[in-house]
Amino acid sequence: MLVDVTTDLVLAGGKIALPERLVDGGWLTVRGGLISAIGTGTPPPGDRVELDGALVVPGFIDTHCHGGGGGSFSSADSKEIARAIAAHRRHGTTTMLASLVSEPVRTLVNQLAALRELVEDGELAGIHLEGPFIAAARCGAHDPAVLLEPDTATVDALLRAGHGAVRMVTLAPELTGGVRAVRQLVDAGVIAAIGHTDGTEDQIRPAIDAGATVGTHLFNGMRPLHHREPGPVGVLLDDERITIELICDFVHVHPTVLRLAAKHAGRGRTVLVTDAMSATDAADGRYQLGRLEVDVRDGVATLAETGSLAGSTLTMDAAFRNFVRGAGMNVPDAVRATSGRPAELLGIADRTGSLRTGLSADLVVLSEDLRPLRVLRKGEWVA
Numbered sequence: 001m002l003v004d005v006t007t008d009l010v011l012a013g014g015k016i017a018l019p020e021r022l023v024d025g026g027w028l029t030v031r032g033g034l035i036s037a038i039g040t041g042t043p044p045p046g047d048r049v050e051l052d053g054a055l056v057v058p059g060f061i062d063t064h065c066h067g068g069g070g071g072s073f074s075s076a077d078s079k080e081i082a083r084a085i086a087a088h089r090r091h092g093t094t095t096m097l098a099s100l101v102s103e104p105v106r107t108l109v110n111q112l113a114a115l116r117e118l119v120e121d122g123e124l125a126g127i128h129l130e131g132p133f134i135a136a137a138r139c140g141a142h143d144p145a146v147l148l149e150p151d152t153a154t155v156d157a158l159l160r161a162g163h164g165a166v167r168m169v170t171l172a173p174e175l176t177g178g179v180r181a182v183r184q185l186v187d188a189g190v191i192a193a194i195g196h197t198d199g200t201e202d203q204i205r206p207a208i209d210a211g212a213t214v215g216t217h218l219f220n221g222m223r224p225l226h227h228r229e230p231g232p233v234g235v236l237l238d239d240e241r242i243t244i245e246l247i248c249d250f251v252h253v254h255p256t257v258l259r260l261a262a263k264h265a266g267r268g269r270t271v272l273v274t275d276a277m278s279a280t281d282a283a284d285g286r287y288q289l290g291r292l293e294v295d296v297r298d299g300v301a302t303l304a305e306t307g308s309l310a311g312s313t314l315t316m317d318a319a320f321r322n323f324v325r326g327a328g329m330n331v332p333d334a335v336r337a338t339s340g341r342p343a344e345l346l347g348i349a350d351r352t353g354s355l356r357t358g359l360s361a362d363l364v365v366l367s368e369d370l371r372p373l374r375v376l377r378k379g380e381w382v383a
Contacts, residue, residue: 008032009379012043014051014365017058017335019354028056030361033379037357051365054373057335058354059094059362060316061342063168064128064217064245064273066099066289068280068315073098074290076114085123086382087281088274091315092364094377095125095343095352097167099275101290102131102142105154109161116165125346126167129158130216133171133181134196140221141303141310142196143291150181159188166190167346170216173207174199186211191345194242196221197232204235208242214345215244217275218261220252220309237264243345245273246337248319249312250326251300259327267336271345272319277301277311321370 009030016026027043029036067073069087071080098115118124131142133150159166168191173179185192195216215236223231236242244265246258262270279287279296287294293304301310323334343353352360361379364372375383
């Protein structure tokens, strides 16, 4: 097939991961930061990059990430934040939310001020507040001393501090005011996510009815599934209105359990996330996550005081690879879970999240063993 198109960049001779199928021997052209054409056969003229059979997938979208490259999104240091963004871009994440852990409200307001400028500049897709409205019994790597019940005034203060940059808030619905807060978030156009919860089925369902649409890192930081009390895991996994996050590092969730969850939720409700902290793409050692100290050994992050898991050192390319190679899912399902569904969740599927003409040229070139060779963001090579 020949396409008459003037183009700046031509990627030729690869496997192109379209939304519903893989195209062997395909090519893709980029102009003005957008995908200008996709086809097979003889590619049009342009600045040609030979793919040599490599797989081209959409740029990864991470909706739950706390940092990387030694940098944390909780920092007020712009260089540290930039280092975290760059670390994940090297691994193929072209779009991300910056996640903040529980802190005193005044501290969160300051952190939101530092991050919202990056959202306005397009470096971040938004901010995710993971807490402080979570259950002490399931707080994980959050300081229990700063946790709050979600009163209307505090929720409003945090949203106003974000100036529209807050895209998602994770909370425990069983807290006093929890369901009311879900309605408040949804009315403000913010994604209400259920997580770090010790709630029962009867406490979780009203929050879903009120508009909650995400289960934050399913299985982790929540009352476990039991055959006589399904709790949050059972409800979130079973309700068709909920998109589930899965941390695909095989530390937080066993491959078999992850596969069972992904197959049950299906392509329409499964999102892979990193929950990465600052030690991601950095050396083992002692780090800080919010107000707590974290030890990282062999890439596994745990609280120094309790040994509880404290985020991950996962990157999205590794999550993609694990999903296919370790959990036995196929490449189209992995593409959907790392790009397509996250884009829909964030309401940006008309701009990115799939390889389609007219969308942003955000893509990752993967080797045969599914490792990044090149990363393109908005038509510019970033790795």
